[in-house]
Structures are given as structure tokens and as C-alpha cells.
Amino acid sequence: MHSLSRRTFIQKSSALGLGLSLTNYISFAEAKAEGKRVGIIGLDTSHSIAFVKALNADQPDPVYDGYRAVAAYPYGSKDIESSAKRIPGYIEEVKKMGVEIAGSIKDLLSKVDVVLLETNDGRLHREQAIEVLKAGKRVFIDKPVAASLSDTLAIYQAAEKYKIPIFSASSLRYIKGADAIDKSKVTGADTYSPAALEKTHPDLFWYGIHGVETLFTVMGTGCKSVTRVNTPNTDIVVGLWEDGRTGTFRGTRTGKHDYGGTVYTVNGNKILGPYGGYEPLLVDIIKYFKTGEVPVTPKETIEIYAFMEAADESKRQGGKSVTLESVLSKVKK
Missing domain, CATH: 3.40.50 (Rossmann fold)
Structure with missing residues (x-):
């Protein structure tokens, strides 16, 4: 028929x-x-x-x-x-x-x-993703890309090797209000999300990724260094961008959790939120499946995970400023 x-x-x-x-x-x-x-x-x-x-x-x-x-x-x-x-x-x-x-x-x-x-479980993503890439099939990788920066880099290297572009994102990239932000007008931003911990994953890789990705959605790439302030109930990560702008992520572990943020622009402050559900993300996934074009570049995704790795390193060093370049260089070696 x-x-x-x-x-x-x-x-x-x-x-x-x-x-x-x-x-x-x-x-x-x-x-x-x-x-x-x-x-x-x-x-x-x-x-x-x-x-x-x-x-x-x-x-x-x-x-x-x-x-x-x-x-x-x-x-x-x-x-x-x-x-x-x-x-x-x-x-x-x-x-x-x-x-x-x-x-x-x-x-x-x-x-x-x-x-x-x-x-x-991001620990399984490297092995699973590479098996899909070897088969020549397009793959969307839900957050986290992986449970480490090294595995994240390995996945993107495999995508390049097998010539299959991959797409990864948190659904919080599509939080209400984000699509109306003109990045060229953004002077800074503060975002927040739950940041519950899971012992098998680095601190922000498990849940904090949501708010971190929201931050990069409105700020764009170019983060140079981060400083992390850690309290029993909250993580605060301050990122310094190459052009002098500052972006802050606040992750909560207790009390009532929510997603959102404030974007500072030359035209005034813009409020992000509430959460918009999975459908906007799925629309972009289907577009990617159809065309092979990724709505989020490998550079931006890798920078997000370097930001979180640098935040962990800052915590290990008692809140010192840590550059993204330093953690990337360490992993590449």
C-alpha cells in the first residue's frame, strides 16, 4: 500500500x-x-x-x-x-x-x-557512545556527556574519528526566556539549580550541570577561570570570561529547589524561568537527527565540562582561582 x-x-x-x-x-x-x-x-x-x-x-x-x-x-x-x-x-x-x-x-x-x-550514569557513556559511533549512527547524549572531563574529550575525539557529529545538552538550555536573550548584549549572568551530589560522579557533573548549562546558554563561550565557594548547603561558582564579564552559578543541596536566573544586559535585566519541559530539547534533537547539524558546538560543550572540572579543582585548592586551560591541559596529557 x-x-x-x-x-x-x-x-x-x-x-x-x-x-x-x-x-x-x-x-x-x-x-x-x-x-x-x-x-x-x-x-x-x-x-x-x-x-x-x-x-x-x-x-x-x-x-x-x-x-x-x-x-x-x-x-x-x-x-x-x-x-x-x-x-x-x-x-x-x-x-x-x-x-x-x-x-x-x-x-x-x-x-x-x-x-x-x-x-x-555518565561513567558508561564513553563505551556506549563509541559503540554507536562505530556503527555510523547519529547519537544524542543526555547530560552528563560523561562522568569526567577526560571521557568527555574522548567521546568528542571519537565523534571526529568516525565523522559522526554528536549533540549533547541539558533540557535547562531551553529554560523559558533563554531563547530571547541576545548574547551580544549580555554583560553578566547569575543562574541557579539543584546540585544534589552522587558519590560516583564529580560534584557538578551529576545535577549541577543543569544550572551550569543555563549559564553558558546565555553567556556563550569564553570562560577563562573559575573560583568556587563551597558551603554545606550551597555551591557558588564564579566564572571570569575573557572579555571581563562575570557569570555565577549557584547550586543548592537543601530546602526547596528551583531552576532560573538573572541575565544582565545593556538593555536591562532579564529573568530566566520557569523550566520549560523536555519538548523544546526534543525538537532540536529531531532536527539534529534529520540534518546532522548540532545546535551546540563541541567547543561549548567541552568548555562547560572544563568549567565544572575547574570548579572541583578550585574546591580541592580551598577556593583558589583555577583556569579552564589548566584542567584541559592536565587531562590531555
């Missing part, structure tokens, strides 16, 4: 109330034919469920252009309890939305065209 006539049949079937199973089946068949089969690595995060619900909805938003989640490899964190305990329930949840469970990443890659690497 020609794709146009299939769509016509779907519309008529839906109107007659003939059920959703055939509709879903045909949609998946079209996704396969058009190279729009999405695979997921890692069912240990709510991000995976949010993306599947959006892509596999009964009537998905046309902006997703027919991309469908068809298969998932669940693992995933095995020793981070808050993540690992989600996996059994999330397996059952995505199966109800038509997603096949693969027994390995190799098995998954044989069934899909593009990949969402959602594993919550």
Missing part, C-alpha cells in the same frame, strides 16, 4: 474508531522505511519515558516528523540505586508504548537508525 493511501486509511480508521494498534503499526512501518527509527540506551531516567511518550503518542506533534521510538536497551545504571530501581518499571512502561526491549546495544543498533543515549 502506498504511503499516501496508508495515511488516508489511518485517518478513516481513526474516524471510524477501529483502534490504535493498526495506526501504531503503520506508523512504525513508515518510520523504518524513512530511516526514522529511534533507539534508546538507558531506561533508568524519566527522560527516556518523556521522549517515548512524545514520539509515540497516538497523535504525535508534527514537529517530530514521524520519528518513532522502536527499541530500547535498558541499562543503564546498575549500582546507582535511585536510577537502577527505575529500570523494571520503565521497561514495562515503554513496552506498552510499542517499544521492543533489546538484549544488547549491538542488538539495538541493528533495529534503529538514530540513538538517544539516556543512561543516567
Whole structure:
């Protein structure tokens, strides 16, 4: 049956109330034919469920252009309890939305065209991402890119080697108000987010990445050095940019958490927030899958992780100023 006539049949079937199973089946068949089969690595995060619900909805938003989640490899964190305990329930949840469970990443890659690497545990990202890149498939890597600056660099080096551009971002890059900021008018910014700790990851790599990425979204690249002030309940990281501007990230560990910030511009102060959900990020992921063009450059992503590594080094040195160049040089050696 020609794709146009299939769509016509779907519309008529839906109107007659003939059920959703055939509709879903045909949609998946079209996704396969058009190279729009999405695979997921890692069912240990709510991000995976949010993306599947959006892509596999009964009537998905046309902006997703027919991309469908068809298969998932669940693992995933095995020793981070808050993540690992989600996996059994999330397996059952995505199966109800038509997603096949693969027994390995190799098995998954044989069934899909593009990949969402959602594993919550950044320690696994290097090995998982490189396997996808070797297969020649585009991959979105959810935060964190990796659990270390060295692994982050290795992933981007592999992307260059296999000539597959990769895209990574926190959904907080799309916080309300950020898209209206003209970076050329920004004189400084303060952002904040939760910064809960996870013993398997460097301090800011686990949760603080959200607010740090918001900071870079409005400030742009060019951070030269950072100084970190650490208290039992809050992290404050002050970054000095090459042009003399200052950007501050505040991460909270206790009390009521929220996301947001203030951007200082030549035209007045702009407020960021509230959080805008996963959909704006997913729109950019689909654009990347379609075109191979990344909305966030490797330079910016690497600088974000160097900023966080330098913040950890500043903490180790009792709050001394640490340059991003110094931590990058150390890792490269």
C-alpha cells in the first residue's frame, strides 16, 4: 500500500474508531522505511519515558516528523540505586508504548537508525557512545556527556574519528526566556539549580550541570577561570570570561529547589524561568537527527565540562582561582 493511501486509511480508521494498534503499526512501518527509527540506551531516567511518550503518542506533534521510538536497551545504571530501581518499571512502561526491549546495544543498533543515549550514569557513556559511533549512527547524549572531563574529550575525539557529529545538552538550555536573550548584549549572568551530589560522579557533573548549562546558554563561550565557594548547603561558582564579564552559578543541596536566573544586559535585566519541559530539547534533537547539524558546538560543550572540572579543582585548592586551560591541559596529557 502506498504511503499516501496508508495515511488516508489511518485517518478513516481513526474516524471510524477501529483502534490504535493498526495506526501504531503503520506508523512504525513508515518510520523504518524513512530511516526514522529511534533507539534508546538507558531506561533508568524519566527522560527516556518523556521522549517515548512524545514520539509515540497516538497523535504525535508534527514537529517530530514521524520519528518513532522502536527499541530500547535498558541499562543503564546498575549500582546507582535511585536510577537502577527505575529500570523494571520503565521497561514495562515503554513496552506498552510499542517499544521492543533489546538484549544488547549491538542488538539495538541493528533495529534503529538514530540513538538517544539516556543512561543516567555518565561513567558508561564513553563505551556506549563509541559503540554507536562505530556503527555510523547519529547519537544524542543526555547530560552528563560523561562522568569526567577526560571521557568527555574522548567521546568528542571519537565523534571526529568516525565523522559522526554528536549533540549533547541539558533540557535547562531551553529554560523559558533563554531563547530571547541576545548574547551580544549580555554583560553578566547569575543562574541557579539543584546540585544534589552522587558519590560516583564529580560534584557538578551529576545535577549541577543543569544550572551550569543555563549559564553558558546565555553567556556563550569564553570562560577563562573559575573560583568556587563551597558551603554545606550551597555551591557558588564564579566564572571570569575573557572579555571581563562575570557569570555565577549557584547550586543548592537543601530546602526547596528551583531552576532560573538573572541575565544582565545593556538593555536591562532579564529573568530566566520557569523550566520549560523536555519538548523544546526534543525538537532540536529531531532536527539534529534529520540534518546532522548540532545546535551546540563541541567547543561549548567541552568548555562547560572544563568549567565544572575547574570548579572541583578550585574546591580541592580551598577556593583558589583555577583556569579552564589548566584542567584541559592536565587531562590531555
